[in-house]
Amino acid sequence: MKRKILSAIVIGLFTANAAIAAGKTALKSGIETASMDKSVRAADDFYLYTNGSWMKNTPIPADRASWGTFAQMSEELQPRLRALIEEAAAKGGSADAKRVGDLFASMMDEARVEQLGITPLAGERARIAALNDKKQLAAQFAHFSRMGVSSPFDVGIHQDNKDSTRYVADLGQSGLSMPDRDYYLKKDDAKLAETLAKFEAHVAKLMALAGDKNAAATAKAVVNVETRLAQIQWTKVELRDPVKAYNKVEVAKLNELMPGFDFATWMDGVHIGGKVKDVMVSQPSYLQALDKVIAEVSLEDWKAYMDYRLLATYAPRLSKAFVDEHFSFYGTALSGATELRPRWKRAVSLTENAMGESIGKLYVAKHFPPEAKARMEKLVKNLLQAFKQGIDNLEWMSPATRKEAHAKLAKFTTKIGYPNKWRDYSALEIKRDDLVGNVMRANQFEHERQVNKLGKSIDRDEWLMPPQQINAYYNPEMNEIVFPAAILQPPFFDMKADDAVNYGGIGAVIGHEISHGFDDQGSQYDGDGNLRNWWTEEDGKRFKERTAILVKQYGDFEALPGYKVNGELTLGENIGDNSGLAVAYKAYKLSLKGKKAPVIDGLTGDQRFYMGWAQVWRSKYRDAALIGQLKSDPHSPGPFRANGTVRNQPGFYDAFSVKEGDKLYLAPKERAIIW
Known part of the structure; x- marks a missing residue:
């Protein structure tokens, strides 16, 4: 499901x-x-x-x-869900209820968001602008992984497919802004070609809103980088083969796949350095080809790409001009919707994404x-x-x-309705007046929750969906079927x-x-x-x-x-x-x-x-x-x-x-x- x-x-x-x-x-x-x-x-x-x-x-x-x-x-x-969130916030009492209420309120405070504009991203954009050597890309890609921004490859934590008693870190292809590589490569498909043109125009508009004086050139650079990534990525069908994707590589030998990439810095940056002796590489041919792409694409194009990926990730949490431009492409051009969802619904979704089980606990208790x-x-x-x-x-x-x-x-194993134990969000800091900061910290919290599994026993009580999600799933590594309430x-x-x-x-x-x-x-x-x-x-x-x-x-x-x-x-x-x-x-x-x-x-x-x-x-x-x-x-x-x-x-x-x-x-x- x-x-x-x-x-x-x-x-x-x-x-x-x-x-x-x-x-x-x-x-x-x-x-x-x-x-x-x-x-x-x-x-x-x-x-x-x-x-x-x-x-x-x-x-x-x-x-x-x-x-x-x-x-x-x-x-x-x-x-x-909105009623549950607002009721919890009004009653107060628990720190968890306050976090839920404050996160929702930070999204609903449109005046504050408008006042701040793009300034919440100033530090991150300055970090990208300061890059002066491709060797620094490893630290930047790792930083993006921690804060929920897509980069050319990312890390996921799951059970070892051939030893389900332990967790492994899995390196996998990533980094595209559109649903599939075909959007970049199928030049003979008129609809996909039109969407690619709209994507380039969207990138230019978003970057211009962010103050980029060379927005059109930046947009071309972004399309170039993503097209290069699409050319070397595995197809969706190839990604379905678990045997082909099972490639255990010793950490010390990762640089044999990408000699030009500083994996030691990247490992430390995603906080798995020293925790593992080997990792999974789901698409080794992709990493091998990526090494060449990194070498051939200019640093300025990589900086343009990363600046856009940052803006695209956080645009829905910025002022109205950024929200509208983001929606014009992802909502309308790519999906066909003509009207933005009401702010309160987007606030509910945001709160669910960050603290799904906190809301799930309230949902189960009442329903x-x-x-x-x-x-x-x-x-x-x-x-x-x-x-x-x-x-x-x-x-x-x-x-x-x-x-x-x-x-x-x-x-x-069968799991019905809700988990036996609820997720602990006590380490997540939420501020009522800091929407973008809240999203960044929520992404970092989830990243740390995942990498902290390494070296520990398997948590068989964990759920991959909150109780209020209308869905169900089978997890082959756990051999479990799960049905949220x-x-x-x-x-x-x-x-x-x-x-x-x-x-x-x-x-x-x-x-x-x-x-x-x-x-x-x-x-x-x-x-x-x-x-x-x-x-x-x-x-x-x-x-x-x-x-x-x-x-x-x-x-x-x-x-x-x-x-x-x-x-x-x-x-x-x-x-x-x-x-x-x-x-x-x-x-x-x-x-x-x-x-x-x-x-x-x-x-x-x-x-x-x-x-x-x-x-x-x-x-x-x-x-x-x-x-x-x-x-x-x-x-x-x-x-x-x-x-x-x-x-x-x-x-x-x-x-x-x-x-x-x-x-x-x-x-x-x-x-x-x-x-």
Whole structure:
């Protein structure tokens, strides 16, 4: 993965049919029938059949690049989070509440921000201007890493992919201002070429606002540097290969990759010097080529590039002229939105980004009681059981690999709602009148939190998302599935609805995350989170044959004229969707215990199950945003997540009488059935 009060959000699951049988008030279908377009045949376009009227009648809000279920849920969540933040600040008491309130207030104090203008960045810009030797770039790149500014490569901290008992520092490519290298390199693509021209114009305007007398030349230099970086970077598809990215290098030998770069200074600058004897280098060929790029690009161009990267990072926290110019490119040219989000919403997002778990703690206390977590745990347990049975029934898998798959599944860890222990923000200094300083210190705080993991035991209580985030994830190194509290509400889960729609919604999301443990990437890790091939050679070939079917299927989908879905980039998510929906269907059928599901709103249980899936993915995109997603996002656009998944599900064919000749029909041998 990717509004009602949560006080009883999952109480009804597994009880709907029992309630009907007992003569209690029948539960609703959970399907928004007003959103359907019944003039479209389900067998031809299931997405439009389920969502066609919604697509026709729902505009994309002016301040949004796209709109759909996730965006709408997020929008409805914003005032709740604002209320929690302001209430905590008003009550005072704890230092944490004061930090949250002061950070929010610093963003809301527009008069103070206008008064300061660009002066909060004066010291940082002076630091860049004072550079007089390329040898100093190592210290500057490291400094940028600490303060959250993108430079040509950065450091991340995670578990060693082949030894999940220890943390490693991972050096990876970075430094581009646009979503993908194609924006710089695809000169034959008119839309991307136009966006590149708009980017150069934007850089010139932003630098002119900052007082640059040679803004046009600076802009050309920035585009030149970023184009050089794009030329040597790995593609998004190449970045998906965990084996290719596993390159352990002794610290003492880093200079063999980049002889002209002062790695000792850089290591000290990012505060990992002396903490590690080796590091991971995810893209070694990139660093090797970067050494040449650093040598060939002039120091003045590097300074121009870094000045822009600094301004681009902090422009949204400066005075209105900088905010507007930043939005004109990143909001409008690159994404298609025409209106800036209200300041209070941007303030909520800023506070969440800096202190997500502090707000999450408040959210959980008010909106997610213990009994909700208990019910969700039961649901996940049932989905895991259905997946287990699915493994037993795989005709293409040998007993040896099946045994390993079961061993991995048995070691899954499930996290529901919120973490067992909350993050400590006591070392983060927040000042009510220092917005830019607050953001810098928050970035530095997070950087230090990460690098301080090195040499310590694995924190298995850590969450990668706060409870109020509407999403879910699988972490292969932890072999864990995680479901934040905020996703547990309609349309993913509706306590007033019959079971079918909930299995098609949150059930399929759970199945999706379980399936990530067995997608083309996750299947390369074992139950302990280590990168290890546990497949027999023959089973590995069979698995790749099945995944190749999905690559072809989704690669044929055209989202815009001339822009198709990248079947290789989206493969993992497409496996998650297809296998997740399949296991959710098995779990739904098991929940009926042999009884027939009721017909509600003229729809059978199986029909409501698949429609529950399709209505979750309803979405509309502005063209610029859709192109950006196709180039950089591993998720397929919503219409293809709906249609592309159901046509591989045997149950869908029965539910909607799909026959040969229908547009969604695939012959049995053409269907991708994996887990």
